[in-house]
Amino acid sequence: MDFSNSISNLFGKSPIKPLQEHMALVVTCASHLEPFFEAVIANKWSEAGGIFDTITDDENQADDLKKQFRLNMPKSLFMPVSRGDLLGILAQQDNIANTAKDVCGIVLGRQMDIPSSLQADFIAYVKSAIETCEKARKAIDELDELLETGFTGQEVKFVKKLIRDLDAQEQKVDKRERKLRHRLFKMEEDIPPVHVMFLYNVIDNIGAIADTAEQVGNQLELLLAK
Numbered sequence: 089m090d091f092s093n094s095i096s097n098l099f100g101k102s103p104i105k106p107l108q109e110h111m112a113l114v115v116t117c118a119s120h121l122e123p124f125f126e127a128v129i130a131n132k133w134s135e136a137g138g139i140f141d142t143i144t145d146d147e148n149q150a151d152d153l154k155k156q157f158r159l160n161m162p163k164s165l166f167m168p169v170s171r172g173d174l175l176g177i178l179a180q181q182d183n184i185a186n187t188a189k190d191v192c193g194i195v196l197g198r199q200m201d202i203p204s205s206l207q208a209d210f211i212a213y214v215k216s217a218i219e220t221c222e223k224a225r226k227a228i229d230e231l232d233e234l235l236e237t238g239f240t241g242q243e244v245k246f247v248k249k250l251i252r253d254l255d256a257q258e259q260k261v262d263k264r265e266r267k268l269r270h271r272l273f274k275m276e277e278d279i280p281p282v283h284v285m286f287l288y289n290v291i292d293n294i295g296a297i298a299d300t301a302e303q304v305g306n307q308l309e310l311l312l313a314k
Contacts, residue, residue, distance in 0.1 A: 103174060104174075104231050104235060106156070106157050107157065107177060107178060107228065107231070108231065108232070109153060110154060110178060110181055110182075111225050111228045111229075111304075113146055113153065113185070114150055114184045114225075115184075115221045115225045116146050117143050117146045117185040117188045118184055118188045118217070118297060119218055119222075120139050120143045120146070120192075121188055121192070121217070121294070122214055122215055122218060124136055124140065124143070124192050125195075125210065126211065127139060128195055128196075128200065128202065129207050129210075133196070136192075136195075136196055139192070140193065143188060143192055144189055146185070147186065150185045151182070154178060158175065161174070161175070169231075169235065169311060173307070173311055177304060180303045181228075181304060183300045184221060184301060184304075187293055187296055187297050191290055191297075194290065195290060200286060201283070202287070203272075205271070206271060209268055212264060213261070213291075213294060214294060216260055216261045216264055216298070217295070217298040217301075220254065220257045220258050220261055220297075220298040220302065221298070223253055224254055224304040224305050226250055227247060227250040227251055227308055230247045230250065234247060234311075234312075239311070239312060247308070250305075255302060255305065257298075258298050261298040265291060265294075265295045268291050269288065269291060272288065
């Protein structure tokens with residue numbers, strides 16, 4: 089894909105489109121977490137490695153798009169959204185892809201074992217985090233419609249509802265995280281300490297993905313308040 093030409097074409101219409109394209113790539117990265125951890129639980133390390141390579145490729149594409157976005161974005165925008173606002177959203181989106189790749193790299197590098205008694209809750213936790221990212225994408229996908237309506241009317245109400253749904257979903261992730269951490273705490277004596285430490289790290293990072301997705305929605309909400 090020629091990102092330079094792509095970004096030029098997109099900016100010819102609106103700087104919002106490449107931001108939405110970047111978010112789509114970011115959510116694709118996050119969506120790979122579910123099949124990755126399913127492969128890990130099944131001890132299919134070759135398959136997990138292949139999925140990690142796919143995540144890396146998607147994250148690299150998102151990085152290329154991010155760089156082109158920053159380089160080609162006009163210094164001043166004739167619209168009710170500042171350059172800084174868009175760059176702030178872009179940075180949060182970027183963190184989602186980076187964290188997804190990092191957490192998978194840790195698990196793959198150590199060939200980490202997820203205790204059988206945690207596996208069902210763990211996969212549900214991962215799915216919940218992915219759903220949070222998808223809800224953030226839905227909100228970002230409405231940004232061009234917000235611009236067209238001048239941040240007024242029914243579109244604003246619709247986007248505010250999407251943001252409320254996003255916040256509610258992130259709270260569900262928090263509850264699942266607390267449950268997992270509590271169950272792991274009860275098992276600590278039966279697991280090597282270093283492994284326990286890395287398990288907590290993986291749980292925290294998956295939670296951070298959902299937190300960052302919520303931050304994307306929060307930044308969009310700030311735009312609505314201006």
